[in-house]
Amino acid sequence: MTLTATVSAGLTRPDALTGAVSDLCHSPVILASQQERDGVRVLWIAASDLRPALARLKEQGADALMLFDVTAIDERGRLHRNGQPEASFTVVYHLMSLAARADEIRIKVPLTGDAPELPGISDLWPNANWYEREIWDLFGIRFTGHPFLRRILTPPTWTDHPLRKDHHARATEMPPYSLTEDQEQHEQEALHFDPSLWGMKRHSDHSDFMFLNLGPNHPSVHGVFRIILQLEGERIVDAVPDIGFHHRGAEKMGERQSWHTYIPYTDRVDYLGGVMNNFPYVMAVETLAGITVPPRAQMIRVMLAELFRIASHLVFYGTMAQDVGQLSPVFYMFTDRERVFGIIEAICGFRMHPAWFRIGGVAMDLPAGWDGLIRAFLDDLPKRLDEYDAMVMRNPFFRARTKGIGAYTAAEAVEWGVTGPGLRACGPAWDYRRHAPYACYDQLEFDIPTGTNGDCYDRIAVHVEEIRQSLRIIRQCVDNMPAGPVKADHPLTAPPPKARTMQDIETLIHHFLSVSWGPVIPPGEARACVEATKGLNSYTLISDGGTTSWRTRIRTPSFAHLQMIPLLSRGVMIADLIAIIGSIDFVMADVDR
Structure with a gap:
């Protein structure tokens, strides 16, 4: 291990994001531009132009451009949106350059309607996978082309999207909880493990596979966390993390x-x-x-x-x-x-x-x-x-x-x-x-x-x-x-x-x-x-x-x-x-x- 306080080793092109953003600002795909209280530049882009714009930014940002966060906003009922495009929901992509300094930009995509959708980008940045699942789960925004779009923080039987403004915020806003026999049966069936539903498949025609649950209650998973392991002997063929057991809103x-x-x-x-x-x-x-x-x-x-x-x-x-x-x-x-x-x-x-x-x-x-x-x-x-x-x-x-x-x-x-x-x-x-x-x-x-x-x-x-x-x-x-x-x-x-x-x-x-x-x-x-x-x-x-x-x-x-x-x-x-x-x-x- 070494100690250093120099410019980041292994991260290149320190001005790449600045130049790419400058080019993007002068392109016709920009619906609006603004600068928020925190000084971060915000660019509004239509859903149809999202993937080309992000692909271009990533290409010019080389190996130093991180997709830092992806989230959404329920805009319905919000009063102060001066200068922002009309939207029922907004999806926000926060990009950060990890070169010589922390250079950041937010890309916002306005969406309308109660069941909006836009293209997924998990093929551009693999970490977008969970963020898109989270937005689908909590806001009901669908991402086309996502390889595994299913709930991630709420149970698979959940029927609503909790971060929408029309969803209750307290248990006291709802009637007392009850569970009929049919509902209980439905919940039990949802616990059945089907490897294909988790994206798992056979990797060999000549081997038998064992599926092992590591967690969700196990000292080595450091919390209520489950990993579904596909094993060949004691060697791991595939692993699927399962989170959300600790979600409290x-x-x-x-x-x-x-x-x-x-x-x-x-x-x-x-x-x-x-x-x-x-x-x-x-x-x-x-x-x-x-x-x-x-x-x-x-x-x-x-x-x-x-x-x-x-x-x-x-x-x-x-x-x-x-x-x-x-x-x-x-x-x-x-x-x-x-x-x-x-x-x-x-x-x-x-x-x-x-x-x-x-x-x-x-x-x-x-x-x-x-x-x-x-x-x-x-x-x-x-x-x-x-x-x-x-x-x-x-x-x-x-x-x-x-x-x-x-x-x-x-x-x-x-x-x-x-x-x-x-x-x-x-x-x-x-x-x-x-x-x-x-x-x-x-x-x-x-x-x-x-x-x-x-x-x-x-x-x-x-x-x-x-x-x-x-x-x-x-x-x-x-x-x-x-x-x-x-x-x-x-x-x-x-x-x-x-x-x-x-x-x-x-x-x-x-x-x-x-x-x-x-x-x-x-x-x-x-x-x-x-x-x-x-x-x-x-x-x-x-x-x-x-x-x-x-x-x-x-x-x-x-x-x-x-x-x-x-x-x-x-x-x-x-x-x-x-x-x-x-x-x-x-x-x-x-x-x-």
């Missing part, structure tokens, strides 16, 4: 909660990342509202986020070793994680889910003695990490189980939407904190760990080195913590500063409404992204000028990463698949939302 809840009361819900997405989930959400709201966060609050946010990165990586490190047969490391590493939680609890009052970030800053200032707690931890953990290297990373059995297993190239990582340690393990020194700095990361020094082989071992090694770099970042935060307020003095901060509540009755009423209903955020669209524990995590928020979000889109890294399992598992042994699953570093709430 996090995006739907984001459209019913006020801007402020939704913050605790974000903690439960990557439930190992804590305030790292608050980070992109509050930044997106602040961009919409035009709020500038004070420097002290920015550095406190970064310090807490890096503490949670360490806590999450320690869980990964210990459980990864356990997955391939080492039992002791997980106990040592969870002890260190407890020390991290002790610091977080002393600062925030909570451990795993503090929901401590606020619109405009953080909940409160740092307590007395906070720096002593952190400095003691910073001084102690490096020595323990050295011991873990000897125990795990230099263990010959561990190396034999992980080296050369589950490898992919940088080009494949970009094709499948891989970010974070999984991308850097292939060679590119690409980190959102460096290439699109947010908060105060541009004031901090840190290296970007990379690997060379893109296999399980390199993914683990990158995680381990990232712990050391997080310690380095935290020490700089402790040494250089600025003075000043921890929340912006802005009328749309939530909750507003208490100092404004007791001056007169008007300010008290304003405080009451801001806490109970939340602020009224100006109409617009904004996206914020962070280098989270497992890769890039972003929130795209649309305000229609109310106290709740019109559309809350959560793009999580784990959803994209699990798509690669069929590619990585074909031809390997079952035991190797366990190592591959562990090295991906995911949690199912981050996948299913």
Whole structure:
């Protein structure tokens, strides 16, 4: 493994996306062009011109253009759409260049009618497969040419599309649940496994195949996650991941909660990342509202986020070793994680889910003695990490189980939407904190760990080195913590500063409404992204000028990463698949939302 902070290795043509977008802007296929609050260029294209336009962008973007996200918007009933083409639904393609900087563009396709459809693009970018299935499942937009268009987050017997605006948001809006005998029989029949319905087929006329369910309740799948394996002996012929068991409608809840009361819900997405989930959400709201966060609050946010990165990586490190047969490391590493939680609890009052970030800053200032707690931890953990290297990373059995297993190239990582340690393990020194700095990361020094082989071992090694770099970042935060307020003095901060509540009755009423209903955020669209524990995590928020979000889109890294399992598992042994699953570093709430 090497350390570098240079321009991304293996990613070429840094100005390719800029030039391609410029050419596209002057072509007749563009219906409209706009720039949203977050500064990202938005181009509207008709459905008939979508595939040629995206194919052209991909060709000019070479191996550095990632299809970062695909989602949809139910436009019916939305009031503030000035300058946008008429649409009942909009499908949004977010493209990101991973060359010298994070260059981004959104392509939007307007669709009309209650049963819209448009061409699929999973042959252009393979990671579009799951995103298109998700849009079909939740919005009812059909993608022609999709190889396997079936529900992905809701049960196969589901009869509606939950993210449509006419779908209920709470159970109390529906009559009590009941199940007749016929309905029960229908549900039981839906559980029957037919390999052909999952796209599986015989690969040999002279072999018998066995189908094995790995999960959905199995310690090696790290959550409620199922992989259907087609086996020839103990070698995997095919694998089909099955997700959705953990789906709770996090995006739907984001459209019913006020801007402020939704913050605790974000903690439960990557439930190992804590305030790292608050980070992109509050930044997106602040961009919409035009709020500038004070420097002290920015550095406190970064310090807490890096503490949670360490806590999450320690869980990964210990459980990864356990997955391939080492039992002791997980106990040592969870002890260190407890020390991290002790610091977080002393600062925030909570451990795993503090929901401590606020619109405009953080909940409160740092307590007395906070720096002593952190400095003691910073001084102690490096020595323990050295011991873990000897125990795990230099263990010959561990190396034999992980080296050369589950490898992919940088080009494949970009094709499948891989970010974070999984991308850097292939060679590119690409980190959102460096290439699109947010908060105060541009004031901090840190290296970007990379690997060379893109296999399980390199993914683990990158995680381990990232712990050391997080310690380095935290020490700089402790040494250089600025003075000043921890929340912006802005009328749309939530909750507003208490100092404004007791001056007169008007300010008290304003405080009451801001806490109970939340602020009224100006109409617009904004996206914020962070280098989270497992890769890039972003929130795209649309305000229609109310106290709740019109559309809350959560793009999580784990959803994209699990798509690669069929590619990585074909031809390997079952035991190797366990190592591959562990090295991906995911949690199912981050996948299913």
